[in-house]
Amino acid sequence: MKTAAIPILNIIVFLPLAGAIVSMLIPAAQESRLARPIGLLFAVVEFGFVMYLCVDFPVGQAGFQFVSSHSWIGAFGISWALGVDGISLFLVAVTALLFPVAMFGPSLRTNAREFMAWMLLLEAACMGTFLSLDLFVFFVMFEVTLVPGYFLVARWGGLRRNYAAMKFFIYTFAGSAFLFVAILALVLLVAPRNGGHETFSLITLARYASSLPAADQVLIFCGFAVAFAVKIPLVPFHSWLPDTYTEAPTAGSMILAGILFKLGAYGLLRLGVYVLPRGAADMAPVLLTLAAIGIVYGSLITIMQRDLKRLVAYASIVDVAFIVLGFFAFSSQGVTGGVFEMVNHGLTTGALFFLVGVLWERRGTLRFKDLGGIQKSAPILAAIFLAVVMSAVGLPGLNGFAGEFLVLVGTFITHRWWAVVATSAVVTGVIYMLWAYQRTFHGPVVAGNEAVRDISWREIAAVAPLLAGMVFLGVFPRPFLDRITPSVQVLLGHVAHVAPSAGVPKPGPNAVTYTVPADQNVDRAVRSVSVTRPSSPPGGSGSAAAAAPGPAPEAAAVPAASAASRGVR
């Protein structure tokens, strides 16, 4: 495991928090002059630290890196534990990129100080969620995101902002109740297997959860799945999304769509699949089907939207369904594609909402009947918009394609017909995206659009990093894939080990093997049971593991080194 000279992950979580506090301390008289530069400074420095993290992150290593663990509430086994692996690395990176863009790009009218504070608090909470290795920390951070999310919509949103913010808050909070119960149930059920010690440690829970009775694993997984399906959102839990994304201010939509839903997708992978592979395997057909339905159903709904911002919001439903599809395909390409697609979607949807906001500032309406012919007066805006649209529809050479293709090919090799259904989105996707583009920019100039101001240099500067990212990820995704794949391979190795029914494809004859450090190896507990009791079937059923004489607490359970670093692929 790699360690850093500085406590890099703690800095990444606490720096925006500090920024939020500093923003609030700015004197009211200086607000209009200082609030945005100071807030932005924190976000940019944060981005610098994250870039350092990305560069320092070792290629070809699967486990959590830069782990920082401190006991926090010892009595309940809660610790402040952070770590980053290939799956979370680029989510952190895209978060660090999108926040400064969202804080810099859209124009800001009122309460800059408070706005910056909420944004930075949100950034800190997002970072905390992605980096936490402790379910308590995860839950707290996950819930904290709701508060700034609520206020961003309710204070700076559109006409129906209060309805939208309330709906968003209550709906996701109701989902969180399932998450809370599922986490508590998991901790309490695992405690006896961990020597009677409650622990919220992600790794320890993942290690012992696979020895729980299968029914328990499925039930707890369902709790996670419901909570995250609301957050993602997966059809049919999506109805808060169009209202919220449409009513949110531009920066809010960018962050909500670009980052927040990924907390759900990430949680589904990290808490759902990693901790409870058997539950995930049993429920995979359900989630795959929901994802496939979401893709077809979401596409059809999106086509019919009459408002550009609402259309972009609905399009997000289709994109996130792709991510879930990839995850539950349980193939290296599918899961890697899903993770990659999370990064893509942050860039593409962030840019789309930003450009929609640019149009909104000029026209004051986003209804298609009021748009039309804008390319005439704003050709550069039109060109940039088209580039982002092409990324969204998956034109090869831009980022969208690599993610979408990997998801689909990865799904095809394990679940052929789901992939075929999902591939229909390559047709429906261009229908809604190009039709939207046509109705906005093409055709005769509609009254009111004769003199739409073209995109300004400041706005170009804001969107340029996102465009650069789209091209870079589309042309040269290798540095990203090389860092994501090992973690995905190990995750799938764990799934294959615990839940053979998941149907993880067998690695090829000359596949590369990745290992994780001994203290992160979660297949060890089951392995050690089968070592001590050779008569029990390999892999150990739940009851066999439960009957094993007093599984030692984590620290004492280090077996021989050969067994420790179980290589997968």
Next chain:
Amino acid sequence: MNAAYAIVALPLLGAVVLLFAGRRLRDPVSGWFATVMAVGSFVATVVTYFSLLGRPSDHRTVDKLIFTWIPVANLHVNFGLQLDPLSVLWSLFVTGVGSLITLYSIGYMKGDPSFSRFFFLLNAFVFSMVVLVLADNYLFSFLGWEGVGFCSYGLIGFWFERESAAVAAKKAFVTNRVGDFGFMIALFLMFQHFGSFNYSKVLTPLMGGNATLASATATGLALMLFLGAVAKSAQIPLYMWLVDAMEGPTPVSALIHAATMVTAGVYLVARSAPIIHFSPSAQWVIACIGAATAFLAATVACNQNDIKKVLAYSTISQLGYMFLGEGSGDYTAGIFHTVMHAFFKALLFLSAGAVIHALHDEQNMKRMGALRRYLPITFPAFMIGYLALSAIPPFDGFWSKDTVLAAAWHKSPALWAVGVVTAGLTAYYMSRQVMLVFFGQARWTDHAAERGAAGHAAHGSGQPHEAPFTMTVPLIILSVASCIGWLINAPFGGLDFLNKWLAPIFPASVATPFTVATGTKWIIGLVATAFAFGGLFAGIAAWRRHVDRPALEPAFLARAWYIDDTVAATVSGPLTVMASAFSFVIDARWVDGLVNGVARLAAASGRQLRRIQTGYVRNYALGIGVGAVAILFYVSLRAGS
């Protein structure tokens, strides 16, 4: 061999420069810049061609890695080029015709406010197209495949203020995406079966004859790839977009929608020949779709009044011939016809562009006439293209169509018969076009006033005038090519260079060789030529003195057999209804209604529950008492069990 990098790099460089600096370069510098880049790419291709030619014929496949694109576990895709006879041949005529048309466009697009955007798209197109043909794996080729689709979208919708152009652009992209659905499914199947997309891993073993492919797999792969080809090359049932694509500027119609991009499907089928070889049923599908499209589009072309739409339907029809040749197992015949078609159809479109240019954007043939006297270069150029397309000896079309029909005869006399009848129709509709445009009365004078004086004022007179040299030079070069281009594959004296050049790509293990007896060849060739001459003279006779002949212009042909209307009614209609239902009923009322219903339920129960909160201590005490009894009761039950 390193010149191969320049084939790809120069148009890319041109596109990038024009994207960022085009607005500064303006008219005509960006046009010349784009032309230089395209010509440079052509020169690099010629250099590559000669260095391949210098190798022994079985060592003419060279792979050039650029860098790794997508590596995930056992999936590994490179950006890499494969130089072999097939890819270099395609690259030659793509960059060659592309250079000429870029040059031509400098004159044609003069004064357009978006001059640089046009040349950006042209260079981007040439780049995408050479990537499509030079890629060493299907996925990289798919990048070019989608890239040309994007450029086509941008160029069809180039005059975006016109609603019809904007709609046509979207339609082209969406239709092509239907094909891409097939292409992508084929890619997935390929990965599952071969674990790779590289030609060297997928195709080479099959070509060597050591490996074999299950018929079901081969059929699935072949038909899914062919679905992609059907959309890209505008075959039944996905051809309508190409007609609508005539909304784009005429050089675009010549380059993309006649000579090069639409032949990408022909390339894909030729490239995938080793797979198709294992599926006789797929071969039949390809041949039949090709023949049916050739015939259907030719019937419709007989009855169009727009000068470009005649040529568009003609392109669809000729693409059908190419697939007929390929499906009949003679890939070289299909490719020969592709190259010849690129010459004479580009010539026809560019000449038509010169006509349109001369008449200030008039496209209706019924408002033309007698133009032979005013366009001294365009007229003979168009005539050469006309005779070549009509398959009149000794022009290009005669030779290539002859080889296609010979292959079709070998496959099935029925397919051959369709091809021969279509040849007659082809000559007929081209005669009609030539008569309406260049002969008869000058009808454009009547309509000059209603077209507005703006165009005329710019040119100073109402007389049609010949185009500038940037437009006529490409016409002359293409005219020469349409006369003597067939010499690359002359069927006598051992001059069949193309057959020999492509032989390593289509060995006996890929395309079972066949011979048609010389006597039979003569007979079927003579019959086809007789049909061509018959159609030619019939067209001249029917349209020499007439402009409107309702008896020869039935409505069902003008409406293209009502196919587009039927598709609109059976696909678009129900899809829209379903999407509306999903959107405004199911999603808004049911899914969201349920959520808000739950919220209302919670609020309502809150209002009801509030009544319990009376504030009287005695009521609460009663509640506590009842609760305590209930808990005690429950605990005692549990303890007892």
